[in-house]
Amino acid sequence: MRRSVRTLAVGAAGLLAVGLSACGGGPGNDGDTIVVGAVYDTSGVQRVVGKSMLDALNLAVDEINADGGVLGKQLTVRFYDSGGDIASYKQYAEQLALRDEPAVAFAGINGASRAAIQPIFSRAGIPYIYSELNEGGICEKNTFTTGVVPSQSLAALVPRMLNEPGKTVYIAGADYNFGHISGQWGRKFAEEAGARVVGERYIPLESSDFGSVVDEIQRLQPDLVLSFLVGANHQSFYRSFAAAGLNKTTPIASSTFGTDGETEALSAAEQENIYVAYPYIQSIESPENTEFIEAWENKYGELKSPLPDEVNSVWSGLHLWAEAVEKAGELDQGAVIEALESGIEFTGPGGRMQLDPASHNVIQNVSIGRTNGPDGYFEVIETRENVAPSFEQEVCDLISNPDLNEQFTPTS
Structure with missing residues (x-):
């Protein structure tokens, strides 16, 4: 070995x-x-x-x-x-x-x-x-x-952020299959935690205008924002979110933040109050x-x-x-x-x-992290070891059925 x-x-x-x-x-x-x-x-x-x-x-x-x-x-x-x-x-x-x-x-x-x-x-x-x-x-x-897949990352992150029933959630995602299916997972785990989704928007990868999304979040005042945004253009969301002062009051839980250069491109204030769940966090x-x-x-x-x-x-x-x-x-x-x-x-x-x-x-292991200071590094607040891809194990058995060729979703 x-x-x-x-x-x-x-x-x-x-x-x-x-x-x-x-x-x-x-x-x-x-x-x-x-x-x-x-x-x-x-x-x-x-x-x-x-x-x-x-x-x-x-x-x-x-x-x-x-x-x-x-x-x-x-x-x-x-x-x-x-x-x-x-x-x-x-x-x-x-x-x-x-x-x-x-x-x-x-x-x-x-x-x-x-x-x-x-x-x-x-x-x-x-x-x-x-x-x-x-x-x-x-x-x-x-x-x-x-x-990492949602049955590992979001299954750990969303319930931790919604630690009591009755909370409200807003979902912002990229407008293609990743964003939409991640949104389904976010809704599933939020509702299982006793929360209610009050808003949901999907934005094209080429778009960097998040004014209407931030306005809607300000109006709805959710307890948590779930972000499934992707790519350099979508970094504008975090800038607009912080410029509106929402980073002081509303946490963001994301399955993508920090993977597309956000920690280098954004200021410390623009990264404030953001939580992630990944197998690998550098700290x-x-x-x-x-x-x-x-x-x-x-x-x-x-x-x-x-x-x-x-x-x-x-x-x-x-x-x-x-x-x-x-x-x-x-x-x-x-x-x-x-x-x-x-x-x-x-x-x-x-x-x-x-x-x-x-x-x-x-x-694999899944660590929950939160943004920590101006250098863009995440602080690890919890690590769960040997987390199985539970949904995939339920729906996909390529040993018994090697001819399977499908993508399963939480609503399929």
């Missing part, structure tokens, strides 16, 4: 490979190298989190290569920047599948990009690791999800996290803002895949999936992560 974390020296084997140059002794995974495919947004509205995810992938490649590689071969990354464009996501996923022939694909940020590329990798027989926090319910044999105290941060800074320089949760999901996700390949002893899709379904686990900066064989989601 590989060590969970080790401080690394950056070498040539870990450098990002861009384009279509030959890999080892031929395309794909011949010769002395194994291709890891990646498609993320390193430009566009989700560029901040996309860059962090790519950096995490390259850091994990460095470590694995320094530790002898996979099956005695070095890993190399073939990366494409989609710019957040769905057509480009499809184009680059096809290019990876047909020309680069990676052994595994790490790709997609928002749900629309995931839905566009998931069938491409499945048809090509390339195991797909989706490492972004998401709206949950993803169920497909070739897809493994290492990001977690553990030897694995300390070593991970040291390795990150050795490769990329001193951190200017806190790392988002996704770096743990990507980094640990590649290690899980590498462990599975070693267990399988080969790169054959069926053998690797069987190994991933064996209950394989890995301990990284966010703690223990174990793949649930039936649902292809992960059992």
Whole structure:
């Protein structure tokens, strides 16, 4: 079993490979190298989190290569920047599948990009690791999800914020499947806690005008705002919210805040009174996290803002895949999936992560944090260990029914 974390020296084997140059002794995974495919947004509205995810992938490649590689071969990354464009996501996923022939694909940020590329990798027989926090319910044999889901994050966060019945809630989300399904989860957990949803708005990713949303919140005076906003444009909500003085009276509970550069872009006042729930918060105290941060800074320089949760999901996700390949002893899709379904686990900066064989989601820790001061770091106020993806376990059994290919929602 590989060590969970080790401080690394950056070498040539870990450098990002861009384009279509030959890999080892031929395309794909011949010769002395194994291709890891990646498609993320390193430009566009989700560029901040996309860059962090790519950096995490390259850091994990460095470590694995320094530790002898996979099956005695070095890993190399073939990366494409989609710019957040769905057509480009499809184009680059096809290019990876047909020309680069990676052994595994790490790709997609928002749900629309995931839905566009998931069938491409499945048809090509390339195991797909989706490492972004998401709206949950993803169920497909070739897809493994290492990001946190609402049955883990919101199930912990919402009841804690609504600690007595009779409270009111306002929901603000991004206007695509992630925002809408997250809103369903937010409503479910709020109502189970005895609260009432008094307002609900969904805003396009390209919009940065939140005047009417803030006006409505001022008028309705909810006890809690649930935020499922996404991307650089939606940072304007937090600015407008604070400018109206609402940050002094109304807490925000969010499943996305801090993942798209908010902690760097917003002032301390604009980040006040915000609560999150993630498997990884940089202020977690553990030897694995300390070593991970040291390795990150050795490769990329001193951190200017806190790392988002996704770096743990990507980094640990590649290690899980590498462990599975070693267990399988080969790169054959069926053998690797069987190994991933064996209950394989890995301990990284966010703690223990174990793949649930039936649902292809992960059992992992979830920490509740709140914004703390001008540096944008979250204070951890509670950690729940080994939290199962309970909804996914209820609805998705890919061992008994390997042909399932569906996204389940709390209202489906």
